[in-house]
Amino acid sequence: MRERRPLRIGPILCALLVVVCVLAVVVYQREGATGPLHSVQATVAGIIAPLQGPGEAASGAVDDLGQAQADASASEETLSALKQQNAELRNLLAQAEEYRLKAQDLENLLNLKDIYEIEGMGAHVIGRSTDSWNQTITLDIGESSGVKPGLTVMGSYGVVGQVASVADRSCTVRLLTDPQSGVAALIQSNRAEGIVRGSLDGLLYLENVAADVTVEPGDVVLTSGLGGSYQRGLLIGSVVKVEGRAGDATRTIVVSPNDITHGYEDVIVVFEASGDTGGDEGSGDGASGDKGAEG
Structure with a gap:
């Protein structure tokens, strides 16, 4: 097929x-x-x-x-x-603010050094006590730098305390607010003298002022140099509160504690200073500023 x-x-x-x-x-x-x-x-x-x-x-x-x-x-x-x-900008801003505050404190220290013609040494705070009975700070300079017990220590706003003990490369400073602290003082406006003492509540009290002296808030309080425990004429603070009147035996005078309220980190250990009131200067290395020495 x-x-x-x-x-x-x-x-x-x-x-x-x-x-x-x-x-x-x-x-x-x-x-x-x-x-x-x-x-x-x-x-x-x-x-x-x-x-x-x-x-x-x-x-x-x-x-x-x-x-x-x-x-x-x-x-x-x-x-x-x-x-x-x-986050990066916030970090940079925080660092910038820290540098600004640091620069401001150092500038204030230099201004005080010029005003009082201070011969001294700058120091950094490396420790703080937390005990209200023993209010002290520790600095990073000591005997090897010429520091001795009894020297005045100033922050960027005035006197903060006095060298209490010294090691080779560090020292302990008793603050003005310490309950054991006491410094001979005078009121700048009327030259009235008294004693500024620390307390457990962290405040400074101006005591032993003559009963007939009128004290007003805002009055500037300076070291008098009596007893040789502090340099003469250095700023302690200013009166912030007065309870009672002249002649009142129970009158209470509260003084601002300067740098203690500012969280200072840098200070000057004063070897010599002219002060701003003239007259004889304290030796700066005499007796301590405890109550027993100043009372």
Whole structure:
């Protein structure tokens, strides 16, 4: 039997389809809007239209979701970067404020050194006592630097205490606010003398002032130099409160404690100073400023 060959209709079918398409285009162009081809087009469009809406909406939703995710990722990265920059700026600001305060304290110390013509040595506070019965600080200089017990110690706002004991490279300073502390003092405006003593409550009290002396808030209180325990004419503080009047035996005079309220870190150990009141100067290395010595 002879093998049957498949009938090749591909080229013929393609040619017929081309002829039909051409005829359809010609008829479509010549017929009116109500022609059969236009009617078929409208019907097919009506069927497809409902299917296109959800597809376009779904596609748009996918695009929007992708964009939202991209925006969220970018926003998170930006927020993280801004937080890091903010932390760095806060750190720099804190450091700048620390440097400013340090510079201000050192400037005040230099001003006091010039005002009182102080010969002394700067020191850094390396320790503080927490016991209200024993209010002291420790400095980073000692006997090897010429420091001796009894020397006056000043902060950037005035006298803060007196050297109580000395080691080779450090010393302990008894603060004015210590309950055992006492310093001979005078009121600058009227030259009245008294004793400034520390207390357990951390306040300074001006005592032994003559009963007929009028004392007012704001009066400046200086070291008198009597007894040789403190240099003469150095600033102790100012009167902040007076309870009672002149002649009142129970009158209480409260004096501000200078640097003790400022959290000082740098001080000057005074070897010599001219003071600002003239007259003889204290030796600066005499008896201690305890109550027994000053009373």
